[in-house]
Amino acid sequence: MLRTGSALGVAVIGHSFMGKAHSQAWRNVNATYDSTLVSMRVLVGSNPTSTAESAAKYGWEESSTDWRATILREDIDIVDICTPGALHAEIALFALAHGKHVVVEKPLANTLAEAEEMNAAALAAAERGVISMVGFNYRRIPALTMAQRMLAEGRLGQLRQLNIRYYQDWLVDDSAPMTWRLRKDEAGSGALGDLASHAVDQLRFLTGAQISSASATSRTFVTERAGDSGPEQVSVDDAIWATLELDNGAIATVEASRMATGRKNSLRIEVYGSQGSLEFDLESMNFLKLYEASHDAGEQGFKSIMVTEPEHPYLDGWWPTGHVLGWAESFTHEIRDFLAAIVSGIPASPSFADGLAVQRVLAGIEDSATQSGARVKVAGAN
Amino acid sequence: MLRTGSALGVAVIGHSFMGKAHSQAWRNVNATYDSTLVSMRVLVGSNPTSTAESAAKYGWEESSTDWRATILREDIDIVDICTPGALHAEIALFALAHGKHVVVEKPLANTLAEAEEMNAAALAAAERGVISMVGFNYRRIPALTMAQRMLAEGRLGQLRQLNIRYYQDWLVDDSAPMTWRLRKDEAGSGALGDLASHAVDQLRFLTGAQISSASATSRTFVTERAGDSGPEQVSVDDAIWATLELDNGAIATVEASRMATGRKNSLRIEVYGSQGSLEFDLESMNFLKLYEASHDAGEQGFKSIMVTEPEHPYLDGWWPTGHVLGWAESFTHEIRDFLAAIVSGIPASPSFADGLAVQRVLAGIEDSATQSGARVKVAGAN
Amino acid sequence: MLRTGSALGVAVIGHSFMGKAHSQAWRNVNATYDSTLVSMRVLVGSNPTSTAESAAKYGWEESSTDWRATILREDIDIVDICTPGALHAEIALFALAHGKHVVVEKPLANTLAEAEEMNAAALAAAERGVISMVGFNYRRIPALTMAQRMLAEGRLGQLRQLNIRYYQDWLVDDSAPMTWRLRKDEAGSGALGDLASHAVDQLRFLTGAQISSASATSRTFVTERAGDSGPEQVSVDDAIWATLELDNGAIATVEASRMATGRKNSLRIEVYGSQGSLEFDLESMNFLKLYEASHDAGEQGFKSIMVTEPEHPYLDGWWPTGHVLGWAESFTHEIRDFLAAIVSGIPASPSFADGLAVQRVLAGIEDSATQSGARVKVAGAN
Amino acid sequence: MLRTGSALGVAVIGHSFMGKAHSQAWRNVNATYDSTLVSMRVLVGSNPTSTAESAAKYGWEESSTDWRATILREDIDIVDICTPGALHAEIALFALAHGKHVVVEKPLANTLAEAEEMNAAALAAAERGVISMVGFNYRRIPALTMAQRMLAEGRLGQLRQLNIRYYQDWLVDDSAPMTWRLRKDEAGSGALGDLASHAVDQLRFLTGAQISSASATSRTFVTERAGDSGPEQVSVDDAIWATLELDNGAIATVEASRMATGRKNSLRIEVYGSQGSLEFDLESMNFLKLYEASHDAGEQGFKSIMVTEPEHPYLDGWWPTGHVLGWAESFTHEIRDFLAAIVSGIPASPSFADGLAVQRVLAGIEDSATQSGARVKVAGAN
Structure with missing residues (x-):
């Protein structure tokens, strides 16, 4: 069993279709596989009411409307980005810069320029042991x-x-x-x-x-x-x-x-x-x-x-x-x-390079x- | 949304194939449907070590090797029986007698006599508002x-x-x-x-x-x-x-x-x-x-x-x-x-009568x- | 190529569904395979007008309403029985008795007794070199x-x-x-x-x-x-x-x-x-x-x-x-x-014994x- | 029934794959549909021996190695061209010029120029009641x-x-x-x-x-x-x-x-x-x-x-x-x-115009x- 030490803290940003699907994955991964234990800490959205409702339904400990503050939390190890594509770059760059592991839904970004920048950031972060992935689930x-x-x-x-x-x-x-x-x-x-x-x-x-x-x-x-x-x-x-x-x-x-x-x-x-x-x-x-x-x-x-x-x-x-x-x-x-x-x-x-x-x-x-x-x-x- | 009041407390008895499958259902039902909230309280098995491991993996709050004591707990509203068929009757009769809602995996029982007794108990319990079901999931x-x-x-x-x-x-x-x-x-x-x-x-x-x-x-x-x-x-x-x-x-x-x-x-x-x-x-x-x-x-x-x-x-x-x-x-x-x-x-x-x-x-x-x-x-x- | 000597003369008895299907087979077998050459001599039916029409359409040289006379013709070597089942036995027995090769549509006969008699006749005819088959085409x-x-x-x-x-x-x-x-x-x-x-x-x-x-x-x-x-x-x-x-x-x-x-x-x-x-x-x-x-x-x-x-x-x-x-x-x-x-x-x-x-x-x-x-x-x- | 008067005389030019397939169609069309009666007169090929063998197998009255002479025969009404594409134009133009109905295997021709010429000839012949078709059988x-x-x-x-x-x-x-x-x-x-x-x-x-x-x-x-x-x-x-x-x-x-x-x-x-x-x-x-x-x-x-x-x-x-x-x-x-x-x-x-x-x-x-x-x-x- 891979599980050692304390569980990794997870935040998902976005709670519509992809946020719901990813929540199900976080909720079931430990029951299915002998993976590292995870704690479903925060679900982030823009509307406080509906985000709180989603968080309760999907099994998250808390909800938030502030993705920056959430990412900065010490108990957050993993940031899972399920927002519309226009926000991918900004959130991912911020999370990588703060040493958080990042998984981002596909497509990597809305523009080639953003994708290039994200790839560069991921390569730099990798040198510090930070893991990144783009979510081509198929x-x-x-x-x-x-x-x-x-x-x-x-x-x-x-x-x-x-x-x-x-x-x-x-x-x-x-x-x-x-x-x-x-x-x-x-x-x-x-x-x-x-x-x-x-x-x-x-x-x-x-x-x-x-x-x-x-x-x-x-x-x-x-x-x-x-x-x-x-x-x-x-x-x-x-x-x-x-x-x-x-x-x-x-x-x-x-x-x-x-x-x-x-x-x-x-x-x-x-x-x-x-x-x-x-x-x-x-x-x-x-x-x-x-x-x-x-x-x-x-x-x-x-x-x-x-x-x-x-x-x-x-x-x-x-x-x-x-x-x-x-x-x-x-x-x-x-x-x-x-x-x-x-x-x-x-x-x-697939890496951010793959996404690019x-x-x-x-x-x-x-x-x-x-x-x-x-x-x-x-x-x-x- | 149907959810009112406090969550219903659930115990699953058995943690092999069917216990794992039912656990997944209990873990996901609130995320999927606007159902009454449930609390996954106790997973019951015969081996304390493996039952505790399963409970941790599958998202249960506690594990136990004593199905009777578990059923008697005040915070248990629902008993879900996933044991081999030979135990179905004894557990179901006990749970119904104590006013707990019961879902039992198919087939209802190993013998016709047991099935008849279980059906009679379910009918009697129904008069007191107790719900029972047999798990023909297809x-x-x-x-x-x-x-x-x-x-x-x-x-x-x-x-x-x-x-x-x-x-x-x-x-x-x-x-x-x-x-x-x-x-x-x-x-x-x-x-x-x-x-x-x-x-x-x-x-x-x-x-x-x-x-x-x-x-x-x-x-x-x-x-x-x-x-x-x-x-x-x-x-x-x-x-x-x-x-x-x-x-x-x-x-x-x-x-x-x-x-x-x-x-x-x-x-x-x-x-x-x-x-x-x-x-x-x-x-x-x-x-x-x-x-x-x-x-x-x-x-x-x-x-x-x-x-x-x-x-x-x-x-x-x-x-x-x-x-x-x-x-x-x-x-x-x-x-x-x-x-x-x-x-x-x-x-x-399907009711116990259907199972019979x-x-x-x-x-x-x-x-x-x-x-x-x-x-x-x-x-x-x- | 198997073809030697003169073509074998064929008569088909019956010209509805099966007669039409068998006619197509006789018409195409030589074009498809290097089989013994066949001559499509006589199509036999009960109604002289419609039988003549079918014969012309399906490529037969002649038509007839008399199956006995047709079978007795010297230029007929093969009798292909496509009538309703009730006539199978009578025609097949007659043809075998006169030394003609016989293929009969399935089922062999309408009664077990008929099938037994046909099988006996086929076995006897086989000793004289006469070939018989039942038409389970599948x-x-x-x-x-x-x-x-x-x-x-x-x-x-x-x-x-x-x-x-x-x-x-x-x-x-x-x-x-x-x-x-x-x-x-x-x-x-x-x-x-x-x-x-x-x-x-x-x-x-x-x-x-x-x-x-x-x-x-x-x-x-x-x-x-x-x-x-x-x-x-x-x-x-x-x-x-x-x-x-x-x-x-x-x-x-x-x-x-x-x-x-x-x-x-x-x-x-x-x-x-x-x-x-x-x-x-x-x-x-x-x-x-x-x-x-x-x-x-x-x-x-x-x-x-x-x-x-x-x-x-x-x-x-x-x-x-x-x-x-x-x-x-x-x-x-x-x-x-x-x-x-x-x-x-x-x-x-399949032999008549198979049909039986x-x-x-x-x-x-x-x-x-x-x-x-x-x-x-x-x-x-x- | 469409059949009136004498049967139409047919010649097929070519006796490999397509010649065999077309022969089967000519052999079976009258048995299948109430079409005008046809007579399978001549199969034409380049090798006299193999063409004669094919003609015998496929049900043709005669074989020939001379497509021009065959087309000119008075008892030939229809010319069916199953040769390699390089010959399509020459044969079709000849047949149309002599008032014979023409069906030509696809593709119409090997070059656009040939196809244009064939289409023009077909349109001209159509004014004299001559029918032409290209064989897109699907x-x-x-x-x-x-x-x-x-x-x-x-x-x-x-x-x-x-x-x-x-x-x-x-x-x-x-x-x-x-x-x-x-x-x-x-x-x-x-x-x-x-x-x-x-x-x-x-x-x-x-x-x-x-x-x-x-x-x-x-x-x-x-x-x-x-x-x-x-x-x-x-x-x-x-x-x-x-x-x-x-x-x-x-x-x-x-x-x-x-x-x-x-x-x-x-x-x-x-x-x-x-x-x-x-x-x-x-x-x-x-x-x-x-x-x-x-x-x-x-x-x-x-x-x-x-x-x-x-x-x-x-x-x-x-x-x-x-x-x-x-x-x-x-x-x-x-x-x-x-x-x-x-x-x-x-x-x-499809017409020659379709082929073009x-x-x-x-x-x-x-x-x-x-x-x-x-x-x-x-x-x-x-």
Whole structure:
């Protein structure tokens, strides 16, 4: 058991969707894994009443509206940032500067400049033993963790083609009203930052390769929606399509859409290599499909592996064979790994550098889309 | 919000598989739903050291090895029984006698006689406002709750055929060693009590009908396994097959096996009515397949509904659209409903009477199997 | 190439559904396989006009209403019987007596007595080099032929459980009118003879085992339907359920229904052995699912093999890799094998003895159903 | 019945894969549909011996090595061109000039110039009552014909996104030898002309829209293969990826690959509209998945329609409900429609103009790929 000494004190900043999901992870991690003990000290939000209510519901000892004061508390070791992206940089830089371990929800930041600064701060803090991580939770879906391990072992041979797409459909109805998520100045981008960021992270995670260049198209299908004071222009993308070159010679398509009618939360991944293939869909997240060219002729096919067994990543903490996990468990796994990094002193993954690399690819996609698809080199790529 | 006054004090008896799963439900129910607040007071086990460790991990305030003393504590309102079946009756009777609300894991008891006594005690306690429930958690899988509602509305017309089968494969290997689960005197039965009990409960739950009679076959494929002191006889069934008559005129097959190679935890349900059909598999528990004969000719088919939307049962407490749940969430739902029953004073479901009814059907199946399949009337059925 | 000498002359008796399907097989067999050349000489029916029309459409040289005269023609070598079951025995006995090779659609006959007589005649004729076969065409679905070969090689280890069910839904609507198929005196039985016969044949084919005994239930859900002169009693089963013992120690369920809403033509087969499992559904007939317990722990799962490759049975005659076949191709395969038997003199399979064995099992199922499920020994079984 | 007067005489030019498939269609069309009667007069090939053998196998009256003489025969009404693409133009122009009805396998020609000339000739011939058609047989897969009809009725609302991809894997192995198909001067292109042509035709067929522009990438993964005299350069693409703009405002991705390990013949189509979605895969060609946003909230999902019923396109000629068709039946449907066009005098579809339009899109894709993905306007588009 890793647990030694007193429990680590945690503060979560933000208590809407992600704050709730992360709270569940902090609440369950010790029951699931033999992790370092944690104390759920403070939940931080802007509205004192609703933050206090959330804190009570989600199991936090206290609530606060002052993230700076909270971070400065001596009994806070870990800062978990679940705010909107515009605040990520300021909070993370402050926490790192004060020696607190930081996990920040994806995407790392709203701008490349912020991401660069955060990465620099994380590298500096790491020298003082401070751990930082960006929360691409899908790396901790057991089927995808397993896929990554198989790919790292070279099980599929030379990678040639990948398709990664993240489709949702909550904007299908053109009478759905305007929201801040559809304004570029507030949200940064649309499906690109929200969904394609996961796809690009998976692409990097699964292949271990650099993304060299992008050729992309983006589209806003419903250009105007009902705002509070009449029709308002939608200034972000509804969907994007990109064809990426990887430095290992593979070609990957990345697609994201909030208009793919009928797809509720479909992150679908296909990997084709010279020796085999993998297929995954987040809507059926307990399964990984594997095709191996080495099987006897006449007995080849996609094998649907139920990733719920003791041999599978993260499953040791849960239930006996065959008991499926849900989406939220990915956060428990993420927090377990983050705690293990803190205890071991080994840097956590994905790092802020990973978060920055994803954003450079997103920037390349956006650039290419504004240039009618002309291929754009990704900053920092070889 | 239902929460008023002080939190209800809970004790869980038993801390292996089911104790861990129930602990997770108690730990998360308040974060998920606006339920009555609960305090996780005592986890009870037989071994003081391991029970204390489990209590710390799972979030309990205290641990104990004395279930009687724990039940008698004034700050304990709810007793949740997760022990092996042989202890269910004694603990439940004691708790009910002392006015504590009781939830007991399925199956209700190891013998029909115990189940009868427990049911009588629950009925008597109900008159004093004491709530009791048996933990058939699969009633709280959202897709199955939804199926039940559709059936209750008559959506499938007159029911004709059902297939419910629960297949696992953990006994496939004939070199797997002897365990207490394979001894009749300790386990009562094999796949019958362990797996077919869920199937029979679903049959009753989904149809709302009585099961009138059974024609059944059972089989032990591996009759001898390696015990601590040499080969030992397996005295329970590996698999059972039953064809049941329902009092609504339908015929149902119920199958259970621990030898169905490749099926990890497959509770598969099919319902065929004059107006449509339903299909479900626990291994893909977020989906319900619906066929409606009323659709236009040429456009009929099985529709795969992702039961992860705000309109679906239990989903309001969780995440936005399309985020899948896992097996363990069924217990959180179960505890929510149990708390709602306590607050409202409306009896909880499934009741001890339901648990008793299931066991009468299992007894009928066992009887028929010993009579070479001759049809046997189920006790208590019309 | 097998083709030597002059083409074999063929007559098909019957020109409705099966006559049309068999005609397609005769028309295409030489284009598909290097089989003995055939001449499509005579199509026989009872109505001269419609038979002549069918003959012209289906590619026959002539039509006739006299099956005896047709069989006696010197230029007829092969008699293919596609009439209703009541005529099978008379025609087959006549053809065999006159030295013609005979293929007869399943089921072999309407009564056990007829089937016994036909089998005796086929055995006698075989001594004179006359080939006979019963047309269980699903043995020639490539995925099922492949399944049989894998099982014969022992690939699944010791067989334990099988589920074979044949579900259709064309009788779901209780306002559908009376037909001869629902009268016992004309049709013999309902789903039992029509659908369960295929299921039982597959059970024998796949396992190579004898079926020892049956415990069964049958049901007529709609007991009265609109006839030409008012309501008329339905005298055959709508559905049957049987649990069969095999002489290899396995247990098999066989189900058949014409009331399984939404199942259009679903012959679903599952085989569970100590080393692996197989799964098949006729509605997706180009796929066979295989589970192998020998795969690495953590990489086990059902592999969906697309049975459309050069390595697969019967595929050599068709198209390049990945081009799916349809239901009707099973008859082309059947005729190819029948022609190969004629040329080689090696008895064809399934033989009349196989057809008789299936009917003995169906009789056992029927007997048990009339005795409330009491297990009945199958005639002729060990 | 359409059949009047004497049968139409048919010649097929070419007797390898497509010649065999078309022969099957000619052989079966009259047995399946009440079409104009046809006489299978001449099969034409270059090698007299093998052509004669094929003619005998496939049911042709005669064989020939002289396509010009064959076309000039008075008893030849229809010329069906199944040769390699390089010969399409010359044969089709000759046949049209001599007043013969012409069906030519896809793609229409190897060069845009040829396609333009063929289209002009077809338009001129049409004025003299001569029918011409290009053989995009997938328009006659019942599920896709049905999909087109639903889209034409506006069932999915405004179309927004489409994904059409055609994946095969026969080039996965980099030790597979060089063939003419991998030489640009002989084959024209790789996956682009062979596979993407089908995808682009489906895109035009399903949407009825013009394709305005293309942004594309192409890749040859294995650049050198073993030829007869040492290593030889592969000069065509292994895979292409394109993002297309449609004049109805939709965006479509088109992908084609011969390197998608495990995909044997997977033409996968997804259509997303404001009111619903469709999904199809050629490997499961008897099913069409339909999602309708108009279904009740909580009951939405992809419905898997088995396209094997009397209500479905082309099914009237085949078997009773639920009997699946295979790939080759698409040609029988194609020939039926071609014959109906001849009898009615109504131009056949897809026309040579459609074939030309597809090739213009392929040219646009190729152009963009050579310009690093920069968006290219498709010739002839608005």
